[in-house]
Amino acid sequence: MELTGALPGLLLQVGLGVGAAVVLLYILKLRRRPIAVPFSRLWEAVLKDKESTSLFSHLKRLLSLLLQLALLALLLLALGDPRKKVQKSEGRTLVVLLDASASMKAVDVDADMARVLAGDASEDEVRRECQPGSPELERARELGVDCDCLWMTPEGARLETESPRLRSRLDAAKDEVRALVAAVGGADRMLLAQMDATVTPKSTMTNDPVELGKALAEVHAVDVRADFSEALRFAKDALRGLPKAEIVVVGDGALGAVGSDVELGDVKLSFVPIGESERNVAITAFSVRRYPLDKSRYEVMLEVANTGSRDEDVELTLCGDGLLADVKHLHLAAGESLSRFYPNLSGAREKLAGRMRLRGGFVDALPSDDRAYAVLPERKRARIQVVSPGNMYLDAALLLDEYLDVTTVAPKQYPAAGEFDVTIFDGVNPPVAPKSGHLFYLNPGADNVPFKVDKELTSDAKYTVGFDEVDEKSPLLRYLSLGDVHIARAHPLLGEKDDKAVGKSFRGALLLQGRRQGQKFVALGFDVRESDLPLRIAWPLFVLNVINDFVEEDTGYISSFTTGSVWHLPAPAAVDTATLTLPDGSERVVPVKDGRAIFLGDTAGFYALASGAGSAAESSRFAANISDPGESHVAPAAELVVKGVTAGTLERFTVGVQPEIWIYILLGVLGISAIEWLTYHRRLTV
């Protein structure tokens, strides 16, 4: 027997202090209530009998004192939490890693769904109704079994094609862990951790079923891949130095390979498999982009996969801003992956959603990967001021984008009235007026420019001036090539240290990009009319790339992020925090560093990022998708192998061991106190 609770030294101190107080109270004579009687002699006969038993009374008093001291000793013993050594040594220490990755949202463990998946029943036969806002509907949405445009009835009161009251693999896993918690013995300890892209301990190392129950209730599945290596490292660290260490993995086993640095050592690994079916189709890639030369139109790329072992006929639907854009019927062979392009789409301004479902009224195991989301880059109407004596090629290039408001002024009329996002100086370089925006110089002179203009280069028989070296990753040169442009005359441009030479001849930079006090500039060191550049498709692309770069309208916009990774979202550099609205409508404040909001996304759907306040307020939208073929392979693993070692099955706990002696001590103390109280008030012991 040993004390596992309060330290013996502390118990001794408390016992001495409280014991001394108890003895002192007994030594101090009890102050009795004075009562007057008319004739005390009448009490003498009574009191004479009492006096004859005074010795017994003293003895009873002493016994009462001893009883109180015994109760105190028992209470202190209970605080010490005594346990048998053999019981303590037999206890197991477990870290339960509960898989909460996207594949755990699979609903193949649902009884009705299992019938559907097995082909024993159609979805119509097991359809269940729910009310908008009801827990069943919320639950269905949490599992990804909802649609945000087409598949709801106009009233939104009933899901037409979904079975909302579904039971996911995570629910089944929770049931397993719940049974595990119920079976844990008094000497055992358990730590519950949620395993997804990170590892989140949900409880302490305890055997308290209430705490473990609460921890279990906090676990929820997210749309990410589980980082099994990190989870094993965490579990190994948590179990270091503890007896009978054991890691229990509860999940479908789709956890991927383990890093080379993970060593289990003496820690036992157990696996509780979850899952029934492997029938699943998924959208594994979804991307959208606007056409650079016609930004009102866009194209969509979709990749769908059948990760099951049977051929599937699927219906692929595309929605733009809630309106049906396209429906395709596909046949996917077992394990087949197909890519589909939707060119020349128009109509949608912001949101695109893809949806896939099995034909014939069937649903697959994992509904959450049947959807994909994307956000089109926002269109801005840029105000362009062209200061030029006349340039047909420039005017033609600017006409290609209907979202440009072009104001052309002669050099002498500069500046034009109003405020502009971009000012293009075509062969002129007057002093820059306020409200000119960013600056685009074509063949600039030496004065009033934020760079130096070198002496002229001229093509001759030996050397043709051109771009000998270009920065192909520069957004100014996206979708175009300047390698074989021939230039008759040019002036090399000399920028400052932080300026960037995007295109250079071997004698100097011809395309210079930089920033002065927040004002961007791009300079082309030759007159395009003295080159063959205007005759190429590269010219209008180049002009529009420059303007897009100035107004931060990026044709390379990321239409969707992938869950499970840290997102760096564009945000104003002047703010420290931004408010991120999650797909479920909840808001979260995220930090902003170097103009990027940082967030670890774990849920697929549409997001909104807002920052700043008042006139400086800015907002943007983006989307996130699972886009993880690994998570779409929902076939449950029968066994879990880590570094060649197969995880064993979970051994049952020893039932009936109840080492919580302190509870019985406390009950004993309460019982004795109750008896003492009763006997005292019935004057049996006084």
Next chain:
Amino acid sequence: MGVLDLFRRAAAPLSRRLSPAQKEELFDDEFQRKLDYLAMVSKRVFTGAIRAERRTKRTGSGVEFADHREYAPGDDFRYLDLHAYQRFDRLLLRLFEEEEDLSIYFIVDNSYSMGFGGGAKLRQAKRLCAALAYVGLANLDRVAIVAANAEISGRMQSTRGKARIFRVFRFLERIQADGPTDLGTALRTFVAQHKRRGLAVVLSDLYDPAGFEHGINVLRYNKFEPFVLHVIDRRDKSPPLRGDLRLYDCETGEEREVTVTAKVLERYGEAYEHYLEAVRRFCVSRQVSYFPADVATPFDELILRVFRRGGFLR
């Protein structure tokens, strides 16, 4: 106030001449009329001082024939029994019983214990004393009242006649519970101050630490005829006590620590009953008239039924 007013006042019913408090405290007109027909019974015959309605040992000018005796020169010729002279040829003188008054002393215990528990016992003693004093005054007896605790704390001189009942009331009103009980000492003083013997009605709870016997014996040994009206409050038998207590005597201050339980209370009740029985047995064995007067019993019932049935009144 003229003579007529005094006469009217004397002739008016008693209750009409009493204050409301006195009426409440004492008795009403009906009760008063009943008291007019009562008289206290004395087993012994005492020598009176003046003529009244009580027989005495003396022979004199009464109307009740007592005895004959031989004529002696100087005797009044009017009392010669001529019939006896004719029959026996002897001069015999007729003797008549002298009717004199009776001295009745009311000894009211006014110790602290009589005022204990709201003063019910003292109040009962006062009422009884007033009623009995009225009976005595109505029979032309000499009535005196003393208040006694450890000493004689108050005394009303002997008086006669119904009209003196107000003096009785006033004296009784002034009596307050005070001081410890020592009837032996107090009554020794009493007998020393009252040479004329008579009835001595003791109204007391007899809570005398020195022993109730001493006081009664003092009266007995000094030729008084003691009547013990034992004022009892049954609440004394079962006091509402519980728990660890320090009991102190309301008169002596003597303290006792006791843990009062139901069992202790039961034993105390038995001790109380034993005490009452001891008092009764003592009085009976000494031929002392003893009447328990429970405060719970209405005092008019005590006067009109209990005392009459016990022979204290007729």
